[in-house]
Amino acid sequence: MAKITRELTLLNKYGMHVRPAGLFAKTASKYDCDVEVEKDGNVVAGKSIMALMTLEASCGSVLKVTADGDDAEECLDDIAALIGRKFDIPDEQ
Amino acid sequence: MLTIAGLATARGLVSGPVYLYRGDEDIPVSEYAIPVGREGDEFMRLKKATADVGRDLETLIGVLSERSKDGQDAKVFEGHLMILEDPILKKEIGKLVVERRINAEAAVKRGIDKFRKQFQRMNDEYFRERVRDLDDVERRLLRALTGFTRSPHLDLSSPCIVVADDLTPSETVQLPRDKVLGFATNGGSTTSHVALLARAMGIPCVTGLGCVTQKVRPGAIVLLDGTAGTITVDPDEQAIAAFEALVQKQHESEQILHDGKPAGTLKDGGEVKIFANVHPGVPFGALKDMGARGVGLYRSEYLWLNGEKEPDEETQFEAYKAIAEYVRNLSPEAHVTIRALDIGGDKTVRGITVKENNPFLGNRSIRYLLSAKDVFRRQLRAILRASAFGRIKIMYPMVSCVEEMREAAVVMEEVKHELDEAGVKYDREIPVGAMIEVPAAAINARAIAKYCKFFSIGTNDLVQYTMAADRSNEEVAHLYQPTHPAVLTLMQHVIKVANELQLPVSVCGESASDPIVGVLWASMGTDVLSMSATYIPLMSKILRRLTRSDLDEYRELALSMNNGETGNEILDACRRWMERKIPDLETLLI
Numbered sequence: 051m052a053k054i055t056r057e058l059t060l061l062n063k064y065g066m067h068v069r070p071a072g073l074f075a076k077t078a079s080k081y082d083c084d085v086e087v088e089k090d091g092n093v094v095a096g097k098s099i100m101a102l103m104t105l106e107a108s109c110g111s112v113l114k115v116t117a118d119g120d121d122a123e124e125c126l127d128d129i130a131a132l133i134g135r136k137f138d139i140p141d142e143q
Numbered sequence: 144m145l146t147i148a149g150l151a152t153a154r155g156l157v158s159g160p161v162y163l164y165r166g167d168e169d170i171p172v173s174e175y176a177i178p179v180g181r182e183g184d185e186f187m188r189l190k191k192a193t194a195d196v197g198r199d200l201e202t203l204i205g206v207l208s209e210r211s212k213d214g215q216d217a218k219v220f221e222g223h224l225m226i227l228e229d230p231i232l233k234k235e236i237g238k239l240v241v242e243r244r245i246n247a248e249a250a251v252k253r254g255i256d257k258f259r260k261q262f263q264r265m266n267d268e269y270f271r272e273r274v275r276d277l278d279d280v281e282r283r284l285l286r287a288l289t290g291f292t293r294s295p296h297l298d299l300s301s302p303c304i305v306v307a308d309d310l311t312p313s314e315t316v317q318l319p320r321d322k323v324l325g326f327a328t329n330g331g332s333t334t335s336h337v338a339l340l341a342r343a344m345g346i347p348c349v350t351g352l353g354c355v356t357q358k359v360r361p362g363a364i365v366l367l368d369g370t371a372g373t374i375t376v377d378p379d380e381q382a383i384a385a386f387e388a389l390v391q392k393q394h395e396s397e398q399i400l401h402d403g404k405p406a407g408t409l410k411d412g413g414e415v416k417i418f419a420n421v422h423p424g425v426p427f428g429a430l431k432d433m434g435a436r437g438v439g440l441y442r443s444e445y446l447w448l449n450g451e452k453e454p455d456e457e458t459q460f461e462a463y464k465a466i467a468e469y470v471r472n473l474s475p476e477a478h479v480t481i482r483a484l485d486i487g488g489d490k491t492v493r494g495i496t497v498k499e500n501n502p503f504l505g506n507r508s509i510r511y512l513l514s515a516k517d518v519f520r521r522q523l524r525a526i527l528r529a530s531a532f533g534r535i536k537i538m539y540p541m542v543s544c545v546e547e548m549r550e551a552a553v554v555m556e557e558v559k560h561e562l563d564e565a566g567v568k569y570d571r572e573i574p575v576g577a578m579i580e581v582p583a584a585a586i587n588a589r590a591i592a593k594y595c596k597f598f599s600i601g602t603n604d605l606v607q608y609t610m611a612a613d614r615s616n617e618e619v620a621h622l623y624q625p626t627h628p629a630v631l632t633l634m635q636h637v638i639k640v641a642n643e644l645q646l647p648v649s650v651c652g653e654s655a656s657d658p659i660v661g662v663l664w665a666s667m668g669t670d671v672l673s674m675s676a677t678y679i680p681l682m683s684k685i686l687r688r689l690t691r692s693d694l695d696e697y698r699e700l701a702l703s704m705n706n707g708e709t710g711n712e713i714l715d716a717c718r719r720w721m722e723r724k725i726p727d728l729e730t731l732l733i
Contacts, residue, residue: 064269068222068276075225098231099222104261106270 053118056126062136062143065108068099070137075099077128083119085129096129144379147352149327151372152338153677155347156390157325158383162303163361164310170285174249177240186240189247192287193227199283200224202617219276219354226280232258248288255281304367306359310337320344325367327355327374339653341369342675343422345429349374370732392730405474406434406683407672411690415665417682418673420651421479423462430676431473434683438470438479439599439673440651443522447484447492453518459525467533478534480599480649480673481526482578484518485540487511489615503613508541513550523558530570538576538599543583548594551575580604580652585633588640598641600669602652606630624710625654626663626701626717635702638668649673658685658732659717663701666694681732688725697721 062070078085078096085096089111094101096115107113113133117125136143177185200220208217226232236254239245245253255277262274302324309330326341326348341348347369359365359376366375366386375382407417418439419430423446430438446454446462454462463481470477487496487507495515499505512519526537539551555575562569577594579585580601588598602625607614609630612622624630641648649671654660656674661682665672674682689697700720704713722728 067270067273068226069218072222072225075229095231098229099225100229100232100258103270103273104258106265106267108267108269 052120052122053116054122054126055114055116056130058113058115058130058133060107060109060111060113060133062133062139063109064142065111066102066105068103069139071099071102073132073137074102074129077132078125080128081117081119081121081125083117083122083125085125086116086118088114088116144375144377144382145358146373146375146382147355147358148373149349149352149355151368151370152350153326153341153346153348153675154370154681155325155345155677156366156368156370156386156393157304157347158364158366158378158386159302159304159324161359161361161363161365162305163356163359164305164307170282170289172248172252172285172289173246175246177244177246179244182241182244185244185247186237188288189236189240189250192247192284193233195287196280196283197224197227200227205617219357222276223280223283226276227284248285251281251284251288304365306355306365308356320346325369326350327352327365327367329353329356339675340422342653342656342677343420345433345675345677404687405436406679407436407686408683409686409690409694410688411692413691415686416671417679418480418649418651418671419676419679420673421466421676423466427466427469427676430469433676433679435676435679436474437477437671438466438473439649439671441466441479441481442485443481443483444485444490447486447495448490452492453495453521456521456525459522460528463526463529463535464532467529467535469533471533478536480536480538480576480651482599483509483526483537483539484512484522503607509539509547509551510541512539513547513554516554519551519554520558523555524562527558527562527569527573528567530573531568535570536574536576536597538578538597540578540601541580541604542577542591543581544587545590545594548577548591552594578651579637580608582609582633585637588637589644592640592644592646595646597647597649598637599673600634600637600648600650600652600664602630602634602650602654602664605633605652606654609633624714625652625657625660626714627710628705628708628713630710631702631705631713634664635667642668647671656682658682658728659714659721662686662689662694662721663697663717666698667702684731685721685725685728688731693724 060066075097086093087096087102087105089105089107092105094105096102115126115129200223204217204220204224232254235257236250239250239253240247259274259277262271262277265271302322304325304327305318305323306327309328310326323346325346326337328337328350329352330350338348338350347367349367349369349372352374355374363376364378366378366382378386405414407415409415416436417434418437419433419435420440420442421427421438422442446459466479470479485508486492487505488503506514526535529535539547542548574596576597576599577584577591578599578601579588584591585605603614606623606625610622610624610627612619614620614623638648647670650664650669651673655664655672656678658681661672661674662685672682697720701713701717704716725731
């Protein structure tokens with residue numbers, strides 16, 4: 051069992067609104083590990099679009115993403131890549 | 144400038160400012176406790192509603208992603224789907240039902256409220272606005288659970304084009320007619336209720352536009368082409384000029400009708416009678432100008448749907464009397480055919496219709512009336528009383544067997560007897576007809592004919608039931624083919640039986656107004672085509688170019704194609720024939 055935390059910075063223009071949060075949750079849900087996201091002391095479930103949106107994370111926010119489980123490493127890689135690609139949203143690059 | 148393509152739902156060209164109609168009033172929700180032991184059922188109800196909303200959203204997403212290249216429109220609803228399926232939200236609402244035994248509606252509201260509060264507290268305006276997405280999901284869930292329909296609070300000071308997500312029948316008819324230039328909606332199909340009503344009201348309408356409500360600002364100028372099915376937002380000068388040229392062309396093609404001959408006159412002087420379909424609540428004063436020779440379908444159910452409860456006998460009587468008196472101006476032989484309460488299926492009235500697993504195969508129309516005889520009796524009394532003021536025929540919708548005609552006849556006799564006792568005047572010989580829209584009735588038309596004075600074929604339902612395909616379900620709408628060989632066989636049979644027995648037969652489905660299909664029904668021997676008044680000039684223009692022997696040729700062409708051809712191939716062959724016969728068909732169709 052591995053528990054890993056990484057700090058990831060949001061790069062897309064409008065931050066964690068509906069679609070990024072949805073894509074984040076969808077990506078996290080592909081893995082068995084537990085995923086939590088922390089911002090400014092708020093910790094929420096990483097597989098819930100609703101919870102992620104309540105973080106009020108805008109562009110430039112730093113998220114502490116913790117994955118706990120056998121596939122934690124792959125999960126975080128996947129999430130980091132998604133954030134790095136600015137969620138593939140054309141208007142927010 | 145932006146042009147969005149949707150479905151050509153009600154013909155006509157119109158331009159004007161946008162009135163953005165947001166259905167965002169609160170849906171009233173009451174909270175109550177679920178009895179111990181019943182929370183499982185309540186949870187299933189919640190699950191079913193969630194699944195229904197999910198399916199609706201998926202359908203919408205599918206349609207939208209096909210339509211736009213980048214799929215941007217669909218993304219909004221993908222977000223809504225994800226919110227709907229969010230594990231935390233789902234668990235929260237489920238827990239309220241199962242553990243705290245709160246009814247599903249209240250649980251949805253409470254569950255979503257919890258998140259809503261968090262959003263409302265946010266500092267960033269952009270994030271605060273996301274609450275709208277939550278509201279939208281909540282509204283969809285509550286609508287699925289309660290069957291709630293909005294009541295319009297439209298404040299239209301000047302004529303506008305109403306742009307909305309979707310409009311219910313009651314919303315549509317309550318709009319001030321003189322202030323609505325056109326309709327454009329995200330959802331809906333060419334046969335949805337807003338479509339039928341727009342056509343009845345003669346208002347151009349485009350449906351199935353996807354995200355049009357998000358693409359227009361209130362007050363923006365749009366060009367709406369209900370014939371081509373497009374809407375153009377912020378048109379440039381060139382687009383406006385092209386649009387005006389089109390309006391001019393339409394006006395010119397309408398001129399050929401001003402030769403004093405009645406609507407439906409053929410090139411060789413013969414005629415096909417054209418009647419109008421009428422909705423109560425929609426002014427019918429223009430029927431004469433449009434050329435209607437009578438009213439072939441009076442949709443009495445809208446008296447119920449408009450008010451959302453049963454209208455009392457007096458209210459009904461006044462409505463029936465008004466239309467009966469009006470038709471006397473149309474033509475010497477004019478009458479109005481009142482369809483008895485056609486309710487159930489997709490036409491629901493709170494307090495009357497109940498939720499059924501399979502509403503289209505359920506307690507609809509004449510079945511409902513025979514199961515609620517007091518309602519039936521009140522309607523018959525009102526219709527009979529009105530028959531003293533003009534020529535009225537009455538027809539029963541969704542007849543499937545002889546038993547229903549017999550049972551209805553018994554009720555009719557009882558009501559007549561009551562009126563006789565009370566000394567009330569009415570037309571003792573009021574003709575009673577059967578709507579042929581269930582395949583069983585079509586096949587068994589000869590037996591049904593023994594109990595009635597006329598047939599009226601409701602092609603919307605007849606096609607839907609023959610093909611077992613819901614016309615409003617986009618996934619299966621391609622199966623809904625009025626020219627399918629099976630439908631043509633049934634139509635031919637019913638018309639033949641009627642002609643042999645010298646029973647008048649009319650077609651009152653929307654297909655009657657279709658230039659290709661409606662002419663086919665006429666060629667097959669129907670006495671009357673009944674359609675939304677707006678379509679009468681169009682049908683008249685087409686018929687004015689054809690002779691009786693053309694119609695015979697047309698019928699032979701369509702009916703000879705039963706050797707493995709598809710419904711669409713038959714339709715294409717018909718269209719090609721029509722284009723050959725009428726080279727400027729396209730101009731006429733504007």
